Amino acid sequence: NAGVTQTPKFQVLKTGQSMTLQCAQDMNHNSMYWYRQDPGMGLRLIYYSASEGTTDKGEVPNGYNVSRLNKREFSLRLESAAPSQTSVYFCASSPDRYGYTFGSGTRLTVV
């Protein structure tokens, strides 16, 4: 089925460890996004990519890096995980000025 695929679905990290969250879409969308969702906070934009080869910071970029590897893939990297990064991470994609398609999320716990 067409859509946005995120891996892994669950992850537990120790403080200071690094990891990369993977995201791929097969809808030929130009724009891709990474959000985090915390209880009572709604979704907050971490980074986005308006097109292949470009990335920009969102509302909460500190502690994260991203790579738009090609039009399909947009990865999010935590270089040195902290407990404050415990959250549910969502990747999304969209054509310009239309609704987003979200992945099913990665539930990350940093201990």
Add this chain to the structure above:
Amino acid sequence: SQQGEEDPQALSIQEGENATMNCSYKTSINNLQWYRQNSGRGLVHLILIRSNEREKHSGRLRVTLDTSKKSSSLLITASRAADTASYFCATAYGGATNKLIFGTGTLLAVQP
């Protein structure tokens, strides 16, 4: 933060009743969108209303937009138990990039 706010935070109704959720936002927008999130799942796009539109319908959903008051409402008619979910409004800004700012959501519980 430029987050919008939904009202109420939680809503409990009986099957067959209508549910109304409101959203207020702070900045000029390109469009406003509503999403549904079932527990433990990703968000699903429901409807988009552009800044030059005042009302839009999709099935049992009716969305209104008042840009002078920076507010929107989502009406779900004849609700069903399957409508139980969190509902988020999101405002699009930033030119062609279509970045979305999400509100904190309304948790809707439809009792059978």
